[in-house]
Amino acid sequence: MTIKKISNLCKFAVIPLLLGFPLAVIAYRIQLWNMGTSFQLIKFTAYASVAVLAIALIVGIIGFFKKQKDVVKTCTSVAILLAIPVVGLSMTGAKAKSLPFIHQVSTDTVNLPKFEKVIELRGDNSNPLAYDREKLEPLQQEAYPELQPIMSELNTEQAFSKAVDTAIKLGWEVVAKDAIKGTIEAVDTTLLWAFKDDVAIRILATDTGSKIDLRSVSRIGGSDLGANAERIKTFISLFSE
Numbered sequence: 001m002t003i004k005k006i007s008n009l010c011k012f013a014v015i016p017l018l019l020g021f022p023l024a025v026i027a028y029r030i031q032l033w034n035m036g037t038s039f040q041l042i043k044f045t046a047y048a049s050v051a052v053l054a055i056a057l058i059v060g061i062i063g064f065f066k067k068q069k070d071v072v073k074t075c076t077s078v079a080i081l082l083a084i085p086v087v088g089l090s091m092t093g094a095k096a097k098s099l100p101f102i103h104q105v106s107t108d109t110v111n112l113p114k115f116e117k118v119i120e121l122r123g124d125n126s127n128p129l130a131y132d133r134e135k136l137e138p139l140q141q142e143a144y145p146e147l148q149p150i151m152s153e154l155n156t157e158q159a160f161s162k163a164v165d166t167a168i169k170l171g172w173e174v175v176a177k178d179a180i181k182g183t184i185e186a187v188d189t190t191l192l193w194a195f196k197d198d199v200a201i202r203i204l205a206t207d208t209g210s211k212i213d214l215r216s217v218s219r220i221g222g223s224d225l226g227a228n229a230e231r232i233k234t235f236i237s238l239f240s241e
Contacts, residue, residue: 003059003066007074010056014081017052020045021085029194035220046089053082096223100139103127105228106215107149109137113200113215117176118185122198126219144229150212150236156182159203159210166239172199188216188231195220197228199235212239 024038024045060075104127106112112131119129140147152159160179167174172186182203187196200215214235216228 003062004068004071006055006059007063007071007078010052010059010078011074013048013052014078017045017049017082018085020049025193042089046085049082049085049089053079053086056082092225096225099223099226100143101223102136102139103221103224103228104129104131104136104215104217105140105144105147105232106131106213107147107232108202108213108215109133109140113183113202113213115185115198115200115215115217116183118187118198118200121175121187121196122219127217127221129217140229143226147229147232150239151206151209152212152239153209156203156205156210159212160184162239163201163203163212166235167199167201169238170235190227197224197231199231 021042024041027033027041028035028038056075056078060072060079063069063071063075109131110133115129122129154162157179160177160182163184164174164177167184167186170188172188174184174186176185177183184201184203186199186201188199189196196219198217198219202213204211204213214232216231218224218228
C-alpha cells in the first residue's frame with residue numbers, strides 16, 4: 001500500500017473519530033444506552049485517535065522526505081484535527097489522576113448535612129450516601145483544604161434566605177427547604193452530560209451570626225473529577241459577595 005493510500009485512509013478515519021465523543025454524550029442524554037457504553041465508546045475513539053495520529057505523523061514524515069506535498073498536507077491536517085480529542089482526553093486523564101477518587105465532599109466531615117427529600121429522587125443505581133470518614137476525610141482535606149464552612153454575620157433567617165437565593169442563582173433546583181430546621185436540599189444538573197448531583201445545605205446559629213455547611217454528592221461515577229468541590233466553592237464565593 002502506498003503512503004498516499006495510507007494518508008487517505010487516515011483522512012477518512014478523522015470524521016468518525018471526532019464524532020465519537022459527541023455521539024457518546026448525545027446517546028447517553030437521550031437514554032439510547034447507559035454511561036458505561038458511552039465511556040467505552042470514548043475510550044475506543046481515544047485509543048483509535050492516538051493510533052491514527054501516530055500513523056499520520058509517520059506517513060507525513062515519509063511524504064516530506066519523498067517530497068510528496070499532497071501526502072504531507074493530508075497528514076498534517078489529520079494530525080491537527082486528531083490532536084484535539086487526544087489532548088483533551090489526555091488532560092482529563094491527567095486531572096483524574098491528580099484528584100482523589102471520591103464522589104462526595106462536605107464542609108463538615110464530622111457531622112455532615114443530611115438528605116431527606118433527595119433520597120427518594122436518587123434511584124436505586126445511585127452512589128450510596130454513606131460517608132466513610134476514616135477513608136474520605138483525609139482525601140478531601142489533602143485535595144480541597146479550602147472547603148470550610150461559611151461563617152456569616154447574618155442571622156439564621158437572613159442566611160437561610162440568602163442560601164436559597166444563591167442556589168437558585170446557580171441554576172440549582174431547590175427540592176426541599178425548611179427555614180425552621182435551617183436545611184435546604186437541591187439538585188444541580190451538569191451542562192454537558194446532564195448528570196444529577198445532589199446538594200444539602202445546613203444553617204446553624206452561632207454567637208456572631210450563622211454557620212453554613214454544604215455537602216455535594218454525585219449520583220453516578222466513582223470519581224467526580226473535582227466537580228463537587230468546585231460546586232461548593234462556587235456557592236461560597238457567590239454567597240460571600
